[in-house]
Amino acid sequence: MGGGRVTERYRGLIGSAVVIALLGLWQLVSVTTAAGRLSSSPVAVFLAVPEVLRDGLALQSLYSLQAFVVGMIAAIAAGVLLGLFLGSMRVLTYLLEPSLMAFYITPTIALLPLVVIWLGVGNTSTAFIVFLSAVFPIVINTIAGMRQSDPAWSRTIRAFGGGRLLTFCLADVPGALPEIVLGIRLGIGRGLIGIIVAEMYASSRGLGFLLDTYSRAYRISDLCVVVFAIGIVGFAMVQGVRLFEDRTARWRAS
Amino acid sequence: MHLEYPAASGGEPLVAIADLSLTIAQGEFVAIIGPSGCGKSSLLYLINGIAKPTSGTISVAGDVVTRPSPDRALVFQDAALLPWCSVLTNVAVGLQIQRKSKSERETVAAELIKLVGLDGFGAKLPHQLSGGMKQRVGIARALCVDPEVLLMDEPFGALDAQTRQLMGVELLRIWLHRKKTVIFVTHDIDEAVFLADRVVVMSARPSRVIEEVRIDLSRPRALDIENTTEFLQYRRQIWDVLKSEVTASWAGGA
Secondary structure (H helix, E strand, O other): OOHHHHHHOOHHHHHHHHHHHHHHHHHHHHHHOOOOOOOHHHHHHHHHHHHHHHHHHHHHHHHHHHHHHHHHHHHHHHHHHHHHHHHOOOOHHHHHHHHHHHHHOOOOOHHHHHHHHHOOOOHHHHHHHHHHHHHHHHHHHHHHHHHHHHHHHHHHHHHHHHHHHHHHHHHHHOOOOOHHHHHHHHHHHHHHHHHHHHHHHHHOOOHHHHHHHHHOOHHHHHHHHHHHHHHHHHHHHHHHHHHHHHOOOHHHHH | OOOEEEOOOOOOOOEEEEEHHHOOOOEEEEEEOOOOOOHHHHHHHHHHOOOOOOOOOOOOOOOOOOOOOOEEEEEOOOOOOOOOHHHHHHHHHHHHHHHOHHHHHHHHHHHHHOOOOOOOOOOHHHHHOOOHHHHHHHHHHHOOOOOOOEEEEEOOOOHHHHHHHHHHHHHHHHHHHOOEEEEEOOOOOHEEEEOOOEEEOOOOOOOOEEEEOOOOOOOEEEEEHHHHHHHHHHEEEEEHOOOOOOHHHHHOOO
16 A cells, blocks of 8 residues: 555645645635634734733643643542452442443533532632543543453463462553553543633633633634644643553554 | 363363373473363363362472462463563563562573574564464473473464474474473374374363373484384374274264
8 A cells, every 4th residue: 555655654744734724714714704703813813822922821821731730640540540450350340330431421521510519619629620521531441451451461470370469460451551541541631621611610710711701801812822722732642642552552563 | 180160050060181190201292182172271271280170189290289380381372472572571471470680581581582593583572473483482481480391282283384393393402402391282193293202192071091102203303204104103093092082072062
């Protein structure tokens, strides 16, 4: 597949070209039709950047990032540990998987009003929402990774005299690692939604709060600057994890 | 020695091995041959200790086997390498389980990688190797812990005919370097006669030893030995015994 290889090499270039083309189309539509008044345009968004920076984009980003990182670290720690623990005990998996699955499917952002009642308005609530959004995909995928593990791996460790702990460390965990990292990537995506929505409703700082402020003031171009900022940061984070994921899953290639 | 597997639901337990008695001398190369499903693999798992006999005992050098030990190292039919570990790490895994230092592990493993003819492949991952190379890694891994007994469970069963013959020659060369007791399970008569000092023929399930044939072919053996009259005589002798058992095993639905 010679053509496939060429396409592969220029993958980044092709993707970027489409983004630029879409921006061009947007500019064209906003100039030629009435939709422009309600949706801003790429040029207007670009020109609004200094204003949003003056409003404290950097500081608000830092504030969001802080709550996000705290929530994510807690979600990764709890999610991976719980997943490994449940995944190594078949009975526990059977007992708890339906509940975990229900939480996984429910948008946990729906719990926001309850979280605000418990923890008040502020970054404790927003960090907790990030945690709730991210932890379930991580648990579910870690359990799935443990389940996929080939019995031959643990049999090998046992045949060479390894006990339970060694079997766990040398066979079960490394075998589940690609799924664990996948869970973390999905968790990051959900956590980003969590932090923004939580800040819109339950915080007086952060990017979500900034979005809310601009929306109330009909400052559409400024609002779009924030949306782009969130998109770029989120894209960078997910791509970063994906690189790591490819490395952990290298052995799956066949 | 006796091994039963409990019945799945209420029926008679499956008697895999009935009253089997076998004594093997130190440094001897014994091939065990029998119809498929006759419990040959189970026998190796019992000697390793990863499976436990329902009754009877197994002793190696006077000690009764109670649990798996690297002293009785297994080479699996499917190689069973850890796919995320390099060849070097796979070979050294037995030493890792024994908590040997990293430098010691790497020195010993590198030596064995050389012995099995995989010099320069230490950093490769299993999926980058051919079937024959994977089995060499499996053999190196078993030899790496310097076992008393090498238990080989149809190690070349999944290889094509030519690779299989070459691996036999290779195994004898390695065996000359490290004089281990070898118990080699196979369903291939030629392979058994070519490799072994003694061929043990097992019956269909529940399995017993029905014949033992001493192979007095001079060593070192080369592939063309398979055309000598002695070789063909041994082959016919074993086939005559095995024939009825294979038929019985067919009738039993194996």
